[in-house]
Amino acid sequence: MGPRSKIIGTGSFVPEKVLTNKDLESMIDTSDEWISTRTGIKERHIASEGENNSDLAILASKRALEMAEIDGKDLDLIIVGTLTPDMPMPSVACLVQCALGATKAGAMDVSATCSGFLYSLSIADKFVRSNPQMKILVIGSEVLSRRVNWQDRTTCVLFGDGAGAAVVTGGDEKGGIISTHLHADGSVWELLTIRGLGTKYPVDEEILSKGWQYIEMQGRDVFKHAVRALESVTNEALTAAGWEKPELDLLIAHQANIRILEYLRERLELPRDKVFINIHKYGNTSAASVPIALDEANRSGRLKKGDKVLMISFGGGFTWAGVTMEW
Ligand code: UT7
16 A cells, blocks of 8 residues: 555634524524524624635635645645635636645636535545645635525525635555545435526526525435435445444534434444534535534644544535545
8 A cells, every 4th residue: 555645734714704593583584493403503604795715715725734834835736625616717726826826736626515625635635645745735615605595594594604724745654544435416416506607597687586596405305315325425434444433533524414413423323522513603614614624623632643534525416425534
């Protein structure tokens, strides 16, 4: 086995503005009680006017680079998982590349919805395994607040804005990323979609009046697919890493619903402290959720050298992914 890739720095950033469940009570027909018990969310951060995806991505990246003790100019590649770029062109990654002075880096966005960070991390892992000298910045960043219908209580209470980043480079044969697992099922895409403002339904009065610029979700169906897919990729990843369930030190799962996390915890027979939870503070931040959680786990000392960590995600498409690593 050749050298593995490893994460040498993490960072995250969320906008200052906080929207609580209480605030939502005065905007739509909902309650703190409903949102808390059905989702686990208490509040979320929302980008202010003029604050864009790349702004969050750049701030999260600077924190990750600082921890990794490397400069933007040392980066070879920047990959951003996102479904809410500033613009269709250029990519968020190019805006980050410019802001960081990453003059020798390639830059691209990866469209894999909530799995965007783990898809991007998997790509970075393959590059680094073939050239361990490479330094790759992997980001998950979203401004979902501009793509939710604030009149639709079934979706608007769920999402938040934020960004997380990780610097990946070659490690030794012990530790680092062990296995990556990517999956997709496009047959049921309509269960979770933003159907408008692409080439199929370009911007016009009719599309806007239908609200097709916003997220649509069949929540109950998505929930069923999510638990099934997350459990399946978990088993696949544990087998690939050669780990038994009790050996796992930390599960960092996409923060979409506390009930999904609780279901996984029970199936894996894990104690509460082995499942990372921050959904109460941020809601569902799509591609940003796993890297924000990773950064919080790292900075709070929750991750110890040698810990066996499983990261998993699930989102629109559908896409789902798993990554095992030794910290
Ligand atoms: O990130 C990608 C992956 N996403 C997910 O994994 C999300 C998966 N889905 C979910 O997390 C859950 O399905 C939701 C949190 C979205 C919804 O929870 P649920 O327990 O599945 O609720 P429901 O959709 O079955 O709705 C139950 C009731 C309905 O009323 P009736 O028809 O029973 O009278 C809804 O109209 O709750 C009502 N409701 C609300 N009530 C107060 C829906 N949204 C709200 C709300 N406030 N915000």
